[in-house]
Amino acid sequence: LWQDLPDANTTTRAVYGHVAVALSTKHVLVLGGKLERRTRPEEPLPVHLFDAQHRAWSVLTKRTCTQSPCIRWGHCACLISSGVLLLGGCNSLYNLCDCWLFQPTSCTWCKVALGHNIEVRSFASAVAVSSNEARGQRPDSMIVFGGQWCNGGPYEYLNEVLKIHQVDALQHAQMRASASLPHCSGEEPKPRAQHLAAATHLLGGRHMVVAGGCNANFIFDDVWSLCLDRWSWSRLQCSGVSPLVSMHRSPEQNFRVAPLRQLMLGARGGLMVVSEGDDALTAIHLLDLDRHKWQLIEQCRAPEWRKNSAAVRLGREVFVFGGIASKSTSRRNQHEIEVGEASMPVNILRVRTSLWWPHVRLLFQGLNDSCSSFSILAGLPQLVQLIMEFLHADQDLEAAV
Secondary structure (H helix, E strand, O other): OEEEEOOOOOOOOOOEOOEEEEOOOOEEEEEOOEOOOOOOOOOEOOEEEEEOOOOEEEEOHHHOOOOOOEOOEOOEEEEEOOEEEEEEEEOOOOEEEEEEEEEOOOOEEEEEEEOOOOOOOEOOEEEEEOOOOOOOOOOOEEEEEEEEEEOOOOEEEEEEEEEEEEEEEOOOOEEEEEEEOOOOEOOOOOOEEOOEEEEEOOOOOOEEEEEOOEOOOOEOOOEEEEEOOOOEEEEEOOEOOOOOOOOOOOOOOOOOOOOOOOEEEEEOOEEEEEEEOHHHEEEEEEEEOOOOEEEEOOOOOOOEOOEOOEEEEEOOEEEEEOOEOOOOHHHHHOOOOOOOOOOOOEEEEEEOHHHOHHHHHHHHHHHHHHHHHOOHHHHHHHHHHHHHHHHOOOOOEEEEO
C-alpha cells in the first residue's frame, strides 16, 4: 500500500540525476542533480540533508566551505570510512572525472587527487566495499563500473572497473587516493550506462551485482556478478519476469541523455528493484539470489514512476527521492523528458507478508546446512525475530519511498 508524503517547498531541490547516500539510520545526504531552472556550470554542487525520522529537509549548500565541486548530475557517491566519496558526472558544459570527499561532521569538501588518470564518466554505478574480506568492517573503497561521456555529440560507453581506495589526508584541505583498473577475468558485460549495481555477500564472498543499463542502441536486461575477491565476471541466468525487459529506447540523440535508470537496493535474501511498471506506475521486483529468480511484489495504489530518481534503504524503510515523470503514455514510450515542478516527492510503501516469506525459507535452509556442526542454537535468536516479523507482516510495515 502506497501513501503520499508532503514535500518541502524549495526551488533548489534536484529534479533528476542526483545521488542519495545514507549517513545513518535517520539521515540521508542528497547530492547534486539537474535542476529545473537554468544553472551555470561553475555553481557549487547542491547539498541537502533529509531527516528520515521527522521527514524534514535542511539545505547544506551554503554551509560548505569555499572549495566544493561544481554542479553536476549523473555522478557516483558512496559512504566510506573517511566520508562521502563523489566521482565524475557531467553538467551542461563539462564531462567530469574529478573526485571529492564530503565530511558530514564538518560539512566540508576536500578534493581528492587520484594517482591514476581515469576516463571522464557519468551515469556509472558504484558500490562501497571493505578492502578486508571479513564481514562487518566499514567500507573503505569504492568500486565503479561503466558509464558514458559526451564525445562532441555522440556518447561513448565504458565497461571498465575502477577501484578507488586508500583515501588519505594531505595538507591544505587536500586528500589523495589510489585509483586502479583491476584486470577482470571471464566474459565481461557490454559497455553501458544507467545500469543498476549493489554489493552483496549472498553469492559467497564479496560480489557486485550489475543489472540492466543501456548504450546508444539497446536497453539491456542481463544480470552480472563481479567477484571482488577474484576479480572475475559471471553472468547470472535469472528466471521469472524481469523488470528490465519491458523498456524500449527511442533513437539516440546527441547532447541528450534519456532517463532510463531504475533503482536497486539490498534486501534480505536478494536485491529489490524499484522500476517502471504498467501504466507508468511504480513496480517492485525482488531478485532471489539463492534461486536466481525475479518475483513481482503485489502492491496497492502505486504512485507514478519517476525516472532517474535516487534511493536509499534505512532498515525496513526505503526512500526514493525526486526524478521526473512523463506527462502522457505516448511521450513516455518515446522517452521524452517533460519536467514539471522542481520537487522531491516522497511516498510511503507498506510491505506485506509476501515480501518477507522468502527470507524465512532461506534462513531454514541455512540452519539445515549448519546442523552437522551442532550450531543451530546460534541462529535461534535470528529465527525467532524473523518468525515474529512473518506473523505480524499482515500489520503493514512502513517503508517511505
